[in-house]
Amino acid sequence: MMSPAYKKFLVFSEKVVPFLSRPALPALLLPNGQHLFSSNAICRLSTLIIHCFCQPALLQALHMTVLQGKGSEVSKVIQGPLNYLVQSLSKINTPYLTGVKSQHLFLCYLSKFPFNFSSFKLWFDRVNGMHACQTAAQKVLQGKGHECMKSYMQRQPAPQISQCRDMQPSNSTPAEADEGERLVSEEEIEAAALTWNKGLSPQATERKHPILPQEGKRNILLTSALPYVNNVPHLGNIIGCVLSADVFSRYGRLRGWNLLFVCGTDEYGTATENKAREEGLTPQQICDKYHAVHSSIYKWFQIDFDFFGRTTTEKQTEIAQDIFWRLHKNDFLVEDTVEQLCCENCKRFLADRFVEGICPHCSYPEARGDQCDKCGRLINAVELKEPQCKVCRQTPVIRTSKHLFLDLPKLESQLEQWLDKSTSGGDWTPNAKQITRSWLRDGLKPRCITRDLHWGTPVPHPDFKEKVFYVWFDAPIGYLSITANYTDKWEKWWKNPQQVELYNFMAKDNVPFHSVVFPCSLLGAQDNYTLVNHLVATEYLNYEDTKFSKSRGVGVFGDMAKDTGIPSDVWRFYLLYVRPEGQDSAFSWADMAMKNNSELLNNLGNFINRAGMFVMKFFEGCVPVMDLQHEDKRLLALVGWELQQYIQLMDKVKIRDALKHILNISRHGNQYIQVNEPWKKIKGGDTERQRAGTVTGVSVNIACLLSVMLLPYMPTVSQTIRDQLNAPQSCINTMLQGTGTFVCALSAGHRVGTVSPLFQKLEADQIEALKKKFGGQQVFDPSPLDSTPAIVYLCKILLQHSYLRENLNHFETILSNLSQGDKVRALKAQKAEKAVITAEVAKLLDLKKQLAVAEGKSPEPAPQKSKKK
């Protein structure tokens, strides 16, 4: 098929086209040094011609069938191109498409999809009957159907949806595109009217602890990534794990699932030791202090954990050591020696974060042992030039130390088998799949699981006493131990993959630990552990146009949110509205005010308030008789459709998209009230008054439905609405049953309570003030210039060491330092000569040194990003 001259250049896996950022395979290296990365072009060269427009769509279709197991949805994607093919086949009376005589690849792709296009079938059969095609198909498929293309597909980048969106039918596009009128069929209208008359279900039973898996129920174990204890979580942390998990767990309970939601603080590790030294406390005291901070923040955000524990418990030691011994027994641990820096003065090995020195790549003088803050490259601590112990400033020596490694390569095939099953059957976010795929593509290496530290779970092996487990090994075991602290029967959750579905919520930086490393620990331990079925990872949330930064004082941190005077529910709403689902997003004050004022106040709040007020003002607080006309039923069908979308999206953990459908319903409602004008009709004759009654009754019932749909997002507002409407509690578990049941929960004669406004306007000046307050240190330019670390460092001293304030000498030194920093920045702004800048920077560094001497101790380390794990 392919001329032999090119055969040897055809590369399938080793080489990637050098100028493309994503791998594209197969690629062909031409003798003249050029690369071909498009299969179409390669085939053309080899006299195979493929109709070029089909290929991208087919690739996506294949991706869906082979990797995501969504064979049934494939027709959506390839329908467009196929229709086109069918058209051209029926119009032109030729047996073959022009030039398409031996489309082997195309054929192989197609032989897996079911069709019902008659003329297409004819063509397909004819081509399929040709001998050459059959042999080619056999060669590629090897009788295994599409499974054999898996390894090839896995190495391809996920096809881009953007290319294919136009080919999909419009109902699969997200809610935003769906603002216009949706056409509802007569059947839908009748069905909605029938549902409306169904009664309420009996009230759900109260949650009783301890929650354990039950036969015949959907048992869901839900975890959110354990926040690292010594940081106050910022909004990005909150939306990334606990808040998303909370919304989903509340939703799951409404759906009647038997669900357990656990989380806790991750407390062991270097960073805690560091912090303890900084604050002059023991690590345990630090953990106690910050655990309480975390608890109170999550409480304020109304995170409804079934249990919020911590990793520094006896259960943790017990379970971690059990897993360790099992891995040891099953021969999945290997020993190796590691070169490490050791401080002879402090008599201990230095963890990466305890070393500072000159970056071997860019010569930045304050590079850390694991990474350089300036050039961002990863560093091996032993490569640092002029390394210093951060505690005593002595030069450490290189020593070898024996460590244990988890043999990931040995577990790789087991892991891949399990991943295939889990990712195809469960709801893994695309980023989670992609990150996992890229880890596997690069190949797994053994990973060190022990550390020379004190604050951690001790390694029980006699050859490794004095050592503790590395946090990445230890922390995920926290999920198990926290559950064990919740109930003695924790194994019913964690060693029960037949009955239990496990959801993990996290930000994307945590994915590899949950999809590769931790599952390997559990697979290797061979004790029938429950492994993750659904891995839900968010992207990053930025703050305005920059990143959250504790050290620069930029951004809103969990403990400050309540001081803004903005209710917790509004915070939740906005964070979920901008949830970084599918792509990074940003928190913006102006946008928050706008969403609050336009969506909550003018749309949602306005509708619910109007509906309730009409009942109070026009009908003495009693829901009027409703005589449904066609128009009302049409609205019920519209609302029912939005409810259906909401449930479909929520079942797939598309939390942000589902929220839009709630807002759509109240938009429909507002429009309905606006068109029918009950406030005018109430003053008219009997039929008009009756019409006003129907419109009011339907509206107030929609408000009741909205309160249920809002519950996962805004629990307090949701309860307030039901209180105001005096709605029966049983409506909560009725509305979200099945594909959505919008029933008339407030029937004629029902008496509502007192209705009052739900939301308040956020004023521009209020927002402006908040923006200023949280926008970072006013004195300093927030843009990261080279001199910023020094300035931040000084600022930190100013804030932290209160004794400095009493000591005028030191204070003056600092002030002169600051103005020096200003000078440097001013020079940069004027694009001064490099030499001048260097000289000024040198002066600044010198002043810094003087300050250190004046303080009588070695300088505080520059603040570091303490990212978890």
Next chain:
Amino acid sequence: MALRELSSLEKYLGLKKPNKYSTQGDKKIPVLQNNNGPPLVGLVTIACHLVKEAKRPELLGDSAESRAVVQQWLEFRVTRLDSYSKEDIKTILKDLNAYLQDKVYMAGNQFTLADTLIYYGIHPLIVDLAIQEKEQYVNVTRWFNHIQHYPGIRHHLPPVVVLRNRIYTSRHH
């Protein structure tokens, strides 16, 4: 949009009488009704046809390899440049920039149809770039500037100003 491209192409090729095009679908895919044969559908298909009609086969490449390269970039034009998301823009520019590092034209050392159509397709992206970004994708900018000054190509598109000297040092990127 595509129709204006085709008419510019006709002018460049020196075709005497302009063709009449229609469009099909939401994406306004150009269609050329042919007197003798089935209609031609799609920008690339029609453009290739025009080139053949003007008897300028070298614009499609003068060897089997360069023909494949030209076809590949024509495909790139319709699959990547006609519908892209915001995030794609960076990747597209980055990739092209890397590709063009050692090339004068899309298919190496000869001007081809790929240059014309990619130039038309990438124009809206380049118009939106800040000066700093243009410096960042310096190879793309150089190629773009070259093509827009190539005799007879620019026609319906406004010229994009490219500065001759760099004003940002590499440190800012």
